[in-house]
Amino acid sequence: MASKLKQLWWLMLIFAVCNVVMAVMLYQSSSPEPVNEDVVPVAAKNVYSIGILQSDDLAEQNKMTAGVLAALEAEGYSKGGRAKIDIVQAKGNDKKLEASAKKFARDKKDLIIAIGTDSAKAAVKATKNIPIVGVGVMNFKKDKDFAGHRNLTGIMDNPAILTQIRMASRCMSVKKLGILYNPGDAAASLQVEILREVAAQKGISLYEVAYQPDKAAEPQIQKLVGHITALYVPEDTDLLTHFDDIVKVMNGANIPIIGEQSEMVRRGALISVSPSYYRMGFSGGRMAASLLKGDLIPEDIPIMRQQDPDIVINMKQVNALNIPLPGDLWQRSRKLYLYDGQPARP
Known part of the structure; x- marks a missing residue:
């Protein structure tokens, strides 16, 4: 009798371990991962879908966003014209920032413009193939979160x-x-x-x-x-x-x-x-416009530092x-x- 109970106990333990392993595998398979496709130039369209992700409601980030929009308009990609532009301001909410970046990736935006370091990190975690222009990003070239991303370029904001x-x-x-x-x-x-x-x-x-x-x-x-x-x-x-x-x-x-x-x-x-944050945004907007023309991918455009x-x-x-x-x-x-x-x- 004791032997049968012991066998039953072992069977139940093995069954429980198998359930745990299967649950972990299912969870990992259902967790969204960045799309790992090759980076290609933006396809020609009549109207381009652009997502602008702003991490905080700060005056300097608002100026960057204004500069980006002005540059896009100057290059012929005005909101309501040749561009459909969605702007999300996370206001310091990390969960909203992450969710918004993932939504931009699911929506297959033609281009993502990330305002601030946190926005750029959220964007590169969400996608490896959608072009990303980071504006006002610290430690752009050394931060391990940005390493190996061929879909990323932009303007640094390292303190002088x-x-x-x-x-x-x-x-x-x-x-x-x-x-x-x-x-x-x-x-x-x-x-x-x-x-x-x-x-x-x-x-x-x-x-x-x-x-x-x-x-x-x-x-x-x-x-x-x-x-x-x-x-x-x-x-x-x-x-x-x-x-x-x-x-x-x-x-x-x-x-x-x-x-x-x-x-x-x-x-x-x-x-x-x-730096002038408006000029920084304008430079980032011009980078974005050059990507929308379909001749380049982000790694073709060197990461820049605002020089004035x-x-x-x-x-x-x-x-x-x-x-x-x-x-x-x-x-x-x-x-x-x-x-x-x-x-x-x-």
Whole structure:
């Protein structure tokens, strides 16, 4: 009797293991994988189907999208004309971003334009054969997620940290430089690594504060006061949410802010050296148009870096902090006059 029970027990165990194995195999076979077909030029059509994927509702990404649309229209692919353009803004929702990229792939778009690094990563995971143009993508050539994708090209947006620090040092002391960054943000962590290298080259003492989004903002910002002569703020959604608090604390301590991108200058940073995001989008749109002509595939178009960054200076902050500007820097920069109720000056 015991022997029969033992045999029955073994049979039940084998049956259970087989069921588990079959379930895993079925799950893997049903999981959507990127289509692994060869990349070919876009076929000629009367109307082309284009998907624009934007990861966040940020001013710089909105400008990129506007530049893309302007370039497509200038090349004869206007929305409602020779192009049917679907724009999805995920607003920082990773699940929506992933689902939208997969939908573009299922719909067999002729072309996908990915605005921002996260959008580009979602797009390359969704398809290996639909042409993708990434606009404003960090670490384009080194990120392992982009390796081996013949269907990808675009415009890089690597931060020009060395140029930013060099320009800032001409009008303020950066010998004791602070950085406030979110360690949970991969792009911000990359910028910290770059800034450490720059600080070592330039003999700068770097004071780092790792920002925790789940904690009160102002006490974390206050940690910088007394240790720094200038603050560098990398682009990060959580930091931008509390950027007004950063400006308030730094202004109270007479500490100028170097912002990674120009929108920070509009909100109270003193200076930024950053690309024109509209021009970046326009360049990406021209790349997309060249692919729609059907002569090229993405790997035929080299990944580019925007070569004409803007020097943007907040003159209200310059005057409030009593910072002298060298004449040539004054002439070269775009100067934002943010005085309430007063017109822009020449």
